[in-house]
Each structure stands twice: as C-alpha cells, then as structure tokens.
Amino acid sequence: MPKDVSGKPHPGSRQDTPAADPDAARQGAFEAMDRMRDVMVSRFTSGLSPASLALAYMDWLLHLQAAPGKQLEMAQKTYRKASRLSAYMLSAAGQEEADCCIEALPGDNRFRDPAWRKQPFGIWSQSFLLTQQWWHNLTHDVPGVSPHHEEVVSFVARQLLDIYSPSNNPFTNPEVLERTRETGGQNFINGFNNWREDMRRQIQGKPPVGAEDFIPGEQVAVTPGKVVFRNHLIELIQYAPVTKEVHAEPILIVPAWIMKYYILDLSSTNSMVKYLTEQGFTVFIISWRNPGADDHELSLNDYRRMGVMDALDAISAICPDRKVHAAGYCLGGTLLSIAASTMARDNDNRLASLSLLAAQTDFSEPGELALFIDHSQMHFLESVMWNRGFLSADEMAGAFQLLRSNDLLWSRLVHEYMMGERAPMFDIMAWNADTTRMPYRMHAEYLKKLYINNDLSNGRFMVDGRPVNLQGLRVPVFAVGTERDHVAPWRSVFKIHHLLDTDLTFALANGGHNAGIVSEPGHNGRHYRIAHHRHRDPILSPDQWLEAAKEQSGSWWEGWTDWLAKQSSADLVRPPRTGAARKGYPVLEDAPGTYVFQR
Secondary structure, three states: OOEOOOOOEOOOOHHHOOOOOHHHHHHHHHHHHHHHHHHHHHHHHOOOOHHHHHHHHHHHHHHHHOOHHHHHHHHHHHHHHHHHHHHHHHHHHOOOEOOOOOOOOOOOOOOOOHHHHEOOHHHHHHHHHHHHHHHHHHHOOOOOOOHHHHHHHHHHHHHHHHHOOHHHOOOOOHHHHHHHHHHOOHHHHHHHHHHHHHHHHHHHOOOOOOHHHOOEOOOEOOOOEEEEEEOOOEEEEEEOOOOOOEEOOOEEEEOOOOEOHHHHOOOOOOOHHHHHHHOOOOEEEEEEOOOOHHHOOOOHHHHHHHHHHHHHHHHHHHOOOOOEEEEEEOHHHHHHHHHHHHHHHOOOOOEEEEEEEOOOOOOOOOOHHHHHOOHHHHHHHHHHHHHHOEEOHHHHHHHHHHHOHHHHHHHHHHHHHHOOOOOOOOHHHHHHHOEOOEEHHHHHHHHHHHHHOOOOOOOOOEEOOEEOOHHHOOOOEEEEEEOOOOOOOHHHHHHHHHOOOOOEEEEEEOOOOOOOOOOOOOOOOOEEEEEEEOOOOOOOOHHHHHHHOOEEEOOHHHHHHHHHHHOOOOOEEOOOOOOEHHHOEOOOEEOOOOHHHOO
16 A cells, blocks of 8 residues: 555555445545546646636637627738738738738747748748737637636647648748758758657657766766765755855755756856855755655655755754755745745744745746646646656646747757757756656645645645744845746746745846756856845835846846845854764765666
8 A cells, every 4th residue: 555654545545445434435436437537538638637628718719709899809800910911912022022011929939030031931921920919819808718718728729820830841941941952851861860869769768869968976966065964855965165264154955846956056167056155155955856656645744844944954963053044946945935934933043044046935927837727737637646646757848848839849840850950968958858756745735735726925824734924034035036937937926025024135037947047157148137125115016126126237146145145144164064973964975966866
C-alpha cells in the first residue's frame, strides 16, 4: 500500500478504504472508475480537460448567438477588413513592395523578414494578420461570457489559426523557399534528419541535442560549495566565500521545486550565486529532490517544513545568532512568503529581509497559466496525478509550449525542420530541458488553495490549523517582476503592495520569467526600474508606478545587492565555517550534490 512520509496511505487509492465499510469501498471503486477514465482521455489530450474546453466553447457560442449587436459589429468588421485587404492588393499590383495595411503584434517575428513584403507573400501575410485580428475581435467582448472562458476560447482559436499561418508552410514561406533554392533542397534533408533525431530522443527519454554537453558540476552549477544538510526533500548547499570578510547575515535562496536549482548558478558568467559571493555574502541554496510515485503524499506544508524551515535550522546552527536574508524564486518565492508569514505569526524572528523574485502572492490575475486552471481542469489533473503519484514533466512542458507556441513550437518547425538549421544549445536551454516532477498532494493543494481559491492574499491560508497573513510581516521586502513574464506577470507580482504592512522595494527588469531574473551585470541591453515604498505611503497603480520609476541601464542584481547591504549589519565579519559537524550538520559532499542528478 502506498504511504507518505508519515506512514499514511494515499487517500485516492482503493487501499485507503476500510474493508469493514462496504459502502465506502463501493464509493471508492466508483471514484476510481471515473479517475481511470480521465487518465485514458489525458493520453490523447496532453493533460487538458475536454470538459473544460467544451464548457468554454459553449459559453462563448451561446452568448454570441444571443448577441445581435455583436454579430452586426463583426459583419461590419468583416467588410472593413476586406476593404483594407482589397486596397492593399490594388496597391501591391502597381509596385513590388506596398505599405502594409496591418502590422504584426509586438513579439510576433514571423513576418519580420523583408521578403514578406514582396508579392505574393505580402498578400498572404497581410490576409493572415487581418484574419487573426478578426478572430480576436470575435472571441472578445461577447456579452455575458465569463472572462476565463473568453480567454480560453481566444487562446484555442489562436492556436488553431496558427496552424494555417503562411510562415508554417514551406510553399508559402519566402525564407524557406530561398533556402531551398540556395541548398538545392538539402535543407529538407537536414530538417528530416533533425526531426528523426528529435523523435528518437523523445521516445528514448533523452534530452534535446546538445543538452548532454551541460552537466551540473562541470559546465553548469560550478560555483564551489558543499552539501551541509540532506533530508528526504532537500539538499542544502553552502558556497565557499571569495572575500576575506562577509556580511554578517547569510542569504538563503529557495528556488522553485518545478525546476533544478542551478538556474541561479548557470555558467561562471551568469551565476547569481557566484555574483552574491563576490559581493561578500555567505550564500546557501536549496536543491530540491525530484519526487517519484512514492512521494505522492508530500504536502505543501511538508515543502515548507522540510524545505524552508529545515534549511533555516541548519543555517542557524552554522551561523549562530545571525539573522538570514531569505530569497525565493518563482514558486519558491510563494512558498517562502508562506513560511515567512508563519514565522511572523509564531514570533520566529530569524529573518532579516525577504526577497521575492518573479513570485506571486496574489493569484487573482495569475496570467496565461490560468488558462489551464479551473475546477474541471483541476479534477482532470488530479486524476492524472492520482494514477502516477506525480505530475510529470511532459504535461507541464506541453502547457508552457502552448503558451509560447510561436517561439517554442512553430519557430522550431520552421528553422530546424524546414530550414534545416539547428539552434545552438546554451546553458539556459539545457537547464530548461532538465525537468522535474511534482507530487500529487502538494500540487493539488497548490493549485486549489492558491490559484483557484487565492487563500494566501485573502488571509485564509492555513498552516498547522491556523491562518497566516502577509500583513504580519515586519521585515523589509524586495520584490522583482519581469516585463515579458508569462508565468508570473509583473502586474500580478506588483499586487504584493496591497498585502504588506512593511517597507517594500519593487524592481521591474526587462526580459522574461527566466532570462529577466538571470540578468547578470554586463549583459548587453539590460535595464530595470526600481522604487522604494514605505508602508505608510499611498499605493500607486502599476501604470502609475511604471511612469514614476525611471529606467536604469544595467542589471537589477546591482540594485538588489545594494539593498541587501543596507539591510545587513554595518560591520563585516570573518566567513563562517562550512557546515557544523558538532551540531549535526557535517559536510556531506561537494556541490552540486546528488538530488540535482535525479531523473
């Protein structure tokens, strides 16, 4: 019988039902039948709930049919767009390159090449963009449709429309046709070989081509350090000092458990860990275990207790009588905010400051990932996790690829399979392919309590039977958002202004969820904005803040370390020893440890 770390059986299994209660046994069997049906369906839907999609479609369709005003509006838009396209075609007939009647949306680079302005490619691209705009208008602002269903329908329409984009057809893409002319068709042979190799690796469960050249401890995760603590869930790494004196307060970094920790310790040129040690900080980081089926009953509270709190206990033993700067990235930041709120409730004063990097605390507007999260989808995911005991990397990767299909799916189709060009592998791409799993119970709790119910921001989140509240925090907070974040949109991250009763410094960096955080000094094109907010100051809206905060060139890391130094003791001290063997925290092995290699 499957059991959790406390010896409790899996609540969704048939063995969980007492044999002496036949009614409960029958109910468990009926539930198992429903879940197995979901599991079988999920194999054909990549983990998406057909019921969720059907509900969204019917909501949109029924309200559209009952909205004569919207129908007349769309008829008018059809006429106007047809007129614009006709005028463009007449203009294009008299010159080689005509002015566009519509421009692609920001970030859409499919038609950037000058060849798309020549005919007939210009007509095809302009027709597609006008059609795309028409469908956007059709799926938005239909009276009575719920916002969530509206976004789902619009998203699905966009995905289906992209299939017919002229950029994805080798016979209507001028860049592919030119490459075919230059190579005599060799590009298709190379593309077929690329596709065959990718399929072989996918079937065999191997990483993408080139990822094997980035091995933790050799090419990535190379900052010198030692594993000084290990439990069932984490390894705690303490990094070697590089300065003769350090700030008295060490830093604990809590990365997301959905990713391997070394996103913050990539190569020697873009490692946040290395940069912090060079600035005179003692750095600890959590390396999460990659859970398997036996870990299905690990809860969100287990992650708080065995992750954050056990790490803090170890740091307190190694660096006695010193407070800790705690920093959390992505889901790790959300978990850290829960832990910090619990510590404040329980009068645990070990934190000197709290830094949240692209981490959400208010999930009322969680961004595009909310497309895949509603009650129907939640039940469907629970069934998938019930069967395996965890959510596998392929289900998570599918959702992220759909959110950025132009960059992650169609762009790859064109460049690697039609153009025959392999994109060179680099550290952050190799890290992205080094995926992890999430245990059944923890992930279900996370989605229900935070994404769906938004318990944390509403003061309803329970830890050990009592609620925790972010307003109880009394340490200064530093929060970072990134401009093009599709996982934790910066306006959602910004909502922490409304949840705190303490001083807050907010920074906005350019880039996306990963590249915006891994933003080392010296990186060309980097900029950020930063502003300090005292707890008694009036709260600005995101747009007001954006207008008031001046843009600065460089990396937000510099602004953050300056802030950390101000929150630290004035006097520097000698670096602490590595580990504390006499207190039960001996050096176990060299970084990056063993958990990072779990597949």
